[in-house]
Amino acid sequence: MCGIVGLHLRDPKLFPRLGVLLETMLCQVAERGPDSAGVAVYGDRRRCPDGHAAVSVLDTRPGLAEAVGEQLPGVSDVLVTTAGDTSVVAAPVSPAELVSAVRAAAPGAVVVSSGTDLTVYKGTGNPRELARTYDLAGASGWQGLAHTRMATESAVTAQGCHPFSVGEDQCLVHNGSFANHATIRGQLRALGVHFDSDNDSEVGARFVAARLAQGDDLDKALRLLCERFDGFYTLLATTGDGFAVVRDAIACKPAIIAETESWVAMASEFRALAGLPGVEGARIYEPEPERVYAWQR
Amino acid sequence: MAAVTGDSVTSAVAVDLAETSVRWLNAELHNPTASRYRVLAPRGAHAIAAGLRGEVTVDVYGHAGYYCAGMNDGGTVTVHGSVGVGVAENMMSGTVRVRGDASQSAGATGHGGLLVVEGNASMRCGISMKGIDIVVGGDVGAMSAFMAQAGRLVVCGDAGDGLGDSIYEARLYVRGAVKTLGADCVEKPLLPRHREELAGLLAAAGLDHDPAEFRRYGSARTLYHFAAHNSAAY
Numbered sequence: 001m002c003g004i005v006g007l008h009l010r011d012p013k014l015f016p017r018l019g020v021l022l023e024t025m026l027c028q029v030a031e032r033g034p035d036s037a038g039v040a041v042y043g044d045r046r047r048c049p050d051g052h053a054a055v056s057v058l059d060t061r062p063g064l065a066e067a068v069g070e071q072l073p074g075v076s077d078v079l080v081t082t083a084g085d086t087s088v089v090a091a092p093v094s095p096a097e098l099v100s101a102v103r104a105a106a107p108g109a110v111v112v113s114s115g116t117d118l119t120v121y122k123g124t125g126n127p128r129e130l131a132r133t134y135d136l137a138g139a140s141g142w143q144g145l146a147h148t149r150m151a152t153e154s155a156v157t158a159q160g161c162h163p164f165s166v167g168e169d170q171c172l173v174h175n176g177s178f179a180n181h182a183t184i185r186g187q188l189r190a191l192g193v194h195f196d197s198d199n200d201s202e203v204g205a206r207f208v209a210a211r212l213a214q215g216d217d218l219d220k221a222l223r224l225l226c227e228r229f230d231g232f233y234t235l236l237a238t239t240g241d242g243f244a245v246v247r248d249a250i251a252c253k254p255a256i257i258a259e260t261e262s263w264v265a266m267a268s269e270f271r272a273l274a275g276l277p278g279v280e281g282a283r284i285y286e287p288e289p290e291r292v293y294a295w296q297r
Numbered sequence: 298m299a300a301v302t303g304d305s306v307t308s309a310v311a312v313d314l315a316e317t318s319v320r321w322l323n324a325e326l327h328n329p330t331a332s333r334y335r336v337l338a339p340r341g342a343h344a345i346a347a348g349l350r351g352e353v354t355v356d357v358y359g360h361a362g363y364y365c366a367g368m369n370d371g372g373t374v375t376v377h378g379s380v381g382v383g384v385a386e387n388m389m390s391g392t393v394r395v396r397g398d399a400s401q402s403a404g405a406t407g408h409g410g411l412l413v414v415e416g417n418a419s420m421r422c423g424i425s426m427k428g429i430d431i432v433v434g435g436d437v438g439a440m441s442a443f444m445a446q447a448g449r450l451v452v453c454g455d456a457g458d459g460l461g462d463s464i465y466e467a468r469l470y471v472r473g474a475v476k477t478l479g480a481d482c483v484e485k486p487l488l489p490r491h492r493e494e495l496a497g498l499l500a501a502a503g504l505d506h507d508p509a510e511f512r513r514y515g516s517a518r519t520l521y522h523f524a525a526h527n528s529a530a531y
Binding site: 028251252254256269270271272273274275284285286288289 | 340341342343360362363379381382398400401419420438439
């Protein structure tokens with residue numbers, strides 16, 4: 001199964017409530033993937049202050065802040081927030097510099113996101129408990145998404161959790177399975193793309209990131225994904241200013257979208273949307289097969 | 298029991314799912330102590346009013362989740378909202394009416410009874426239908442009536458790709474456009490007896506379209522008969 005929820009806020013008055021709304025949505029899809037969950041939040045200044053980059057890493061060793069600080073001479077305020085299996089490291093440098101510093105400070109640790117606006121959390125266990133571990137309810141921001149995973153082709157680990165964030169401020173979550181991921185992984189590797197896992201969804205994320213890096217927008221990247229990938233998928237992809245949904249031609253993996261003037265939301269099931277403010281007046285519909293639905297901040 | 302109160306206006310028993318579990322509701326509906334129920338605050342919960350046996354009337358106010366009124370056998374269920382996947386799946390008899398839209402696989406594998414979706418139904422509406430009647434006020438999505446075996450599907454709007462793919466039997470009536478027909482599904486003449494049948498279904502659904510506006514589709518019967526000249530292929 002797997003469960004997906006995503007919320008793109010249009011009304012800044014709701015920004016302080018992003019985490020609370022996202023937690024409510026996540027808890028409604030807990031049964032769709034009760035073993036692990038990942039969350040992404042855009043614009044949470046507690047964890048990623050203005051002017052900082054943030055890097056999420058699956059490493060909770062003590063002294064990480066000092067170790068990263070040693071890699072960044074002259075940078076005094078390295079902020080590390082640990083939430084379960086994930087540490088979010090923030091510092092006033094570029095995302096690429098911070099990724100290098102984190103990799104040097106914590107060799108072998110898996111970097112699961114980087115950007116100037118994005119924080120990602122991953123862990124195993126019940127999604128409701130993980131939401132508390134991540135202090136999701138305390139998060140503010142303008143966009144967020146979450147995924148509960150029913151693992152199929154790789155193990156139940158924090159690393160296997162979605163979202164897959166492989167480009168700065170980018171995320172992709174997937175319900176389904178890609179059939180030809182090995183072929184496309186090989187093609188991307190031949191182009192020099194590095195992979196962190198054997199997970200099929202990572203291939204989708206790497207493909208989208210490669211297209212975005214070539215200048216495509218999210219809409220075009222996902223349309224190309226539909227042409228190249230076989231299998232079953234409902235995807236939610238986000239960037240530093242975008243939010244997009246697409247399903248495969250057969251569309252057996254569920255998805256529902258609701259829109260109001262204040263927000264756009266998508267989820268695997270309506271019940272995840274039932275608690276959103278103003279949902280009674282929302283335009284609610286199911287995305288059609290192989291049609292990309294995209295919104296820009 | 299606090300959530301269950303008699304309603305003097307409608308003489309229906311009200312069950313508020315904000316306070317009562319679906320499991321409790323369904324246990325009550327399987328051995329009903331009243332003839333009419335009002336279900337409040339469904340908030341997309343799954344399996345609301347599934348497995349009804351006998352003449353019980355249930356009105357659901359709000360959007361329901363998956364498998365609402367599944368396996369219905371004689372109940373009358375009205376959802377004043379939309380429903381998730383598999384509404385009235387495997388219905389045996391009775392009536393299920395959705396005032397809003399229905400997600401995928403509405404009326405799947407149904408053996409009997411009437412399902413009315415006043416809005417649109419998504420993909421695979423009536424998949425493997427086995428005798429159920431389905432009337433959709435709006436459009437149906439792709440692969441509707443896939444492998445349909447018996448019953449009638451009436452679509453007052455348009456039908457998506459692959460209508461009636463691999464259909465055995467069942468009569469399909471569509472008022473609007475059919476994007477594509479599935480394998481072995483063909484248009485057939487709308488004879489007076491079909492217009493009469495359609496008029497009855499539309500009346501049962503409470504819709505007043507002219508039957509003459511519809512076109513009829515059904516099985517070309519070339520897929521499911523074993524053909525001796527194909528034996529070498531097996």
